[in-house]
Amino acid sequence: MEEALNLDLIGAGLIIIGAGFGLGKIGSAAMEGIARQPEAAGKIQTAMIIIAALLEGVAFAALFAV
Amino acid sequence: MITFAAKFGGLKFYQKMQQRNFLKIFIACLCMGMSFTTVASPAIQEQHEEQEQHAPTESGAVDTREEVTEYIQHHLQDSYYYNFFSDGETGAHYGFPLPVILFDDGLKVFSSGVFHHGEEVAEIDGNYYKLYHSKIYKTDAEGTITYDENGFPANERPWDFSITKNVLIMLVVGLLMMFIFSSLARSYKKGALPTGFGRVLEPLVLYVRDDIAKPNIGKNYRKYMGFLLTVFFFIWILNLLGMTPLGVNVTGNIAVTFALALVTFVIVQFSANKDYWKHIFWMPGLPVPMKIILAPIEVLGMFTKPFALMIRLFANMTAGHVIVMTLLGLIVVFRNWIAGPAFLGFTIFMFVIELLVAFLQAYIFTLLSALYIGMAVEDHSDHHPADNEDIPVI
Numbered sequence: 001m002e003e004a005l006n007l008d009l010i011g012a013g014l015i016i017i018g019a020g021f022g023l024g025k026i027g028s029a030a031m032e033g034i035a036r037q038p039e040a041a042g043k044i045q046t047a048m049i050i051i052a053a054l055l056e057g058v059a060f061a062a063l064f065a066v
Numbered sequence: 067m068i069t070f071a072a073k074f075g076g077l078k079f080y081q082k083m084q085q086r087n088f089l090k091i092f093i094a095c096l097c098m099g100m101s102f103t104t105v106a107s108p109a110i111q112e113q114h115e116e117q118e119q120h121a122p123t124e125s126g127a128v129d130t131r132e133e134v135t136e137y138i139q140h141h142l143q144d145s146y147y148y149n150f151f152s153d154g155e156t157g158a159h160y161g162f163p164l165p166v167i168l169f170d171d172g173l174k175v176f177s178s179g180v181f182h183h184g185e186e187v188a189e190i191d192g193n194y195y196k197l198y199h200s201k202i203y204k205t206d207a208e209g210t211i212t213y214d215e216n217g218f219p220a221n222e223r224p225w226d227f228s229i230t231k232n233v234l235i236m237l238v239v240g241l242l243m244m245f246i247f248s249s250l251a252r253s254y255k256k257g258a259l260p261t262g263f264g265r266v267l268e269p270l271v272l273y274v275r276d277d278i279a280k281p282n283i284g285k286n287y288r289k290y291m292g293f294l295l296t297v298f299f300f301i302w303i304l305n306l307l308g309m310t311p312l313g314v315n316v317t318g319n320i321a322v323t324f325a326l327a328l329v330t331f332v333i334v335q336f337s338a339n340k341d342y343w344k345h346i347f348w349m350p351g352l353p354v355p356m357k358i359i360l361a362p363i364e365v366l367g368m369f370t371k372p373f374a375l376m377i378r379l380f381a382n383m384t385a386g387h388v389i390v391m392t393l394l395g396l397i398v399v400f401r402n403w404i405a406g407p408a409f410l411g412f413t414i415f416m417f418v419i420e421l422l423v424a425f426l427q428a429y430i431f432t433l434l435s436a437l438y439i440g441m442a443v444e445d446h447s448d449h450h451p452a453d454n455e456d457i458p459v460i
Contacts, residue, residue: 046277046433049426049429049430049433050430050433050434050437053378053430053433053434054374056378056382057374057375057377057378058374060377060378060381060382060385061374061377063381064377064381
């Protein structure tokens with residue numbers, strides 16, 4: 001029981017690392033896009049939020065599986 | 067959309083509101099929510115059991131950590147009693163009982179006060195019911211709960227349509243929305259400018275229309291505006307109420323988000339055109355073996371989209387509530403002058419983030435619903451004009 005619990009927590013940690021990495025990439029790409037084309041900021045932001053939400057959904061699904 | 071409400075709801079008074087599609091969808095959600103709020107959560111139940119045994123330590127004092135955890139878990143669950151706060155020392159509860167509606171050899175309606183917070187067995191028309199971990203079980207006169215081999219109660223559970231705390235809040239929010247939006251609609255009869263609170267709502271309604279519905283759905287967006295507006299405001303108001311000390315946690319209940327996602331699923335499937343189904347079962351422009359491989363994946367995709375909607379809203383709100391309450395609980399656990407202000411600061415920080423998340427989740431849910439509807443109603447005639455399926459597009 002004790003050991004299984006620890007493995008679960010390591011899994012949860014890995015998920016968070018993955019999700020954090022993914023969100024960082026989305027954020028940096030969106031920032032770059034906005035910096036290059038400030039007039040497209042609104043569209044980029046919407047697309048960014050959609051992708052971030054999808055990523056978050058996957059991360060949460062994985063966390064709940066843990 | 068009228069048929070959707072009829073399918074889910076079966077409420078008599080939906081017919082009176084035929085002009086307001088979004089209300090019907092809302093009521094449909096409500097009914098679904100009501101029927102599914104009683105789904106048991108084994109993990110929480112097990113932990114809970116453990117804690118109840120350990121909570122009072124041998125000296126008779128209550129362990130603060132255990133108490134905080136138990137408090138958070140109680141907050142996350144639905145209940146038959148609207149509890150504002152409890153006095154841990156005297157065991158007194160301050161709140162009011164809510165009606166219990168059971169369907170078990172006939173309709174039985176009684177107040178949840180008869181359970182005395184699970185301490186007593188209720189006798190209703192010769193049947194005995196006991197409240198055990200926030201669920202109602204049918205028992206004998208002594209209230210014996212028998213367990214199966216996995217440690218779950220094996221007692222029979224009656225059909226439960228009770229007005230629980232979550233259902234009450236949903237009804238209140240529904241009535242509130244009915245009131246504020248009908249007054250907004252009425253104010254347009256008097257002139258072009260809305261009056262009173264309508265001035266706050268108008269830009270939000272326009273935002274949903276211009277930034278969510280129009281770009282994602284396309285020219286037939288008007289048909290879906292009712293649903294999108296309802297979902298947006300329903301989720302947002304509930305999320306914001308969750309930030310108040312009323313102890314509301316409706317959108318953090320997977321049954322409620324399931325009902326909301328199910329409505330999106332049904333609307334998407336019923337408004338889909340033939341291109342949507344063609345792209346699912348026989349993807350145009352691909353070699354035949356690939357089509358056979360893609361069909362099951364696309365069918366799975368039909369279900370994973372609303373599933374992700376459900377999980378996203380539920381998990382975000384649950385996680386937010388747990389974080390805020392845990393940080394607040396840490397103040398009580400540490401009880402010193404350094405940790406107190408530090409955790410207070412963290413709590414305020416998280417609280418402000420949660421206000422953002424409350425809006426963001428309502429926005430995301432609406433946006434993705436609009437996106438899925440848009441995918442289903444999209445007109446594909448412009449991207450493969452010849453419709454020559456045998457030429458692979460690589």
